[in-house]
Amino acid sequence: MLQNIRVVLVNTSHPGNIGGAARAMKNMGLSRLVLVDPLTFPHHEADARASGANDVLAGAKVVATLEEALVGCTLVVGTSARDRRIPWPLLDPRECGAKVIEQAGEGAEIALVFGREHSGLTNEELQRCHYHVHIPSNPEFSSLNLGAAVQVLAYEVRMAWLALQGQPTKQAKVEVASARSAELATMDEMERFYGHLEQALVDIGFLDPDKPKHLMSRLRRLYGRSEVNRSEISILRGILTETQKAARGEVHKRKDQ
Template sequence: MTTSSNPLNNIRIVLVNTSHPGNIGAVARAMKNMCLSQLYLVAPQKFPHDEAVWRAASAADVLDSAVVCETLDEAIADCQLVIGTSARERTVPWPLLDPRNCMQEAYKEAAGGHKIAVVFGREDRGLTNEELQRCNLHVHIPSNPEYSSLNLGMAVQVMAYELRMFQVSGELDGNALADWDQPPANAEALERYLVHLEETLAEIRFLRPEAPKKLMLRLRRLYQRTRLDEMEVNLLRGILTSTQYWVRKAKAAEEGEERGQQGD
């Protein structure tokens, strides 16, 4: 899907493993109210479904164009900014914003042609830790602490409203990435780099069983926060590939020496 001159067309709402089809319809209605149209569904339990169409009211076109994916990685692969909704505090904190500030960042980048995903989790337990680790930013709706439960349609409506207000007002600060010489790396490229990094760290024996359990989690947070561009990811992967080459060459030489000593 290509970028659009309308920033809202570069922003997708991603629902993960939604259990109630009526909630999907309510989300479609909330989106259309605020001029959003890109709906991605990750492994929905019941879709398509008549209840989704009924709850969508006059937003059936949003449902008709919804993209169904098997995994979250598939839904966000080409996105350059991924935002996860989170209601819980984490032992390893992630960059956390309120809806207004977070959607301002999303809208600014969308206006620059970047593809954005705003990810919502399951009705009963939200996003898993692993899914949240795929996100650059987390957003939290500061609801009543004595009654903080929001249904899925309401949560999407809050985010969609903030996005719409930035479009209507046109009041935006500058986008720090607007004049960058390379586009930000998308989620798929960054994930491939992180997998490559973990493999390399294991090969050089930096990542061992006795290493801190959250070492890779903290490295993941570092790179998600940094917002690498496409060339930077390619450069870093080139460094990892060269590192692996020389490590493997050294290991082969050591093994050759050992075999020679055993032959003596």
């Protein structure tokens, strides 16, 4: 599916930006790069900025015109940083990612088109696109580096792809749920902790056993929703023990003192 998506850079003036775009693509699982009449390519600065995505650069297709770059595409999305006089279907980056993956999943060939560093795409070039996408950056400093713009759209494409594949968009925890549950303190361990906590609070004068009010109920609710594990219970019990010793005047100097 991601193989159906090509990133098209039009008339890029700085080879380093081509490398930056290649790196952004590879980060997000995209590999098809098409360069329309680049000023300088190949170039060592492109290789340096690619930083490991040299395979994307090596596979880049260089063409003379945008028409050549778009051959076979049934969905073309052009990036636009400015308002245009001619109304055109407009997407934000998230909508763009969803639209691209929706159609790529149906076998369509997709092009994400990025313009020149200083002037973007011309009106004529934008009219060759089915949709325009605008990255809502800070209006007081709205200009994005070409590689950064590619990164934003490639990220949204990947997020939409992960969602469609049913894959997690957050880093999975190392432990599985069953293992984690096994680490949680058992009810009997929690009861011993509550007993220890109550006695320690009495020892330091924080809890009046004749007028307990609802203190222990509130503390039970607090710890109950914290999913305390066995290691944490041991730490808490150790703190309570040392607190009781201090209350009895059994204060010991720390070993490092």
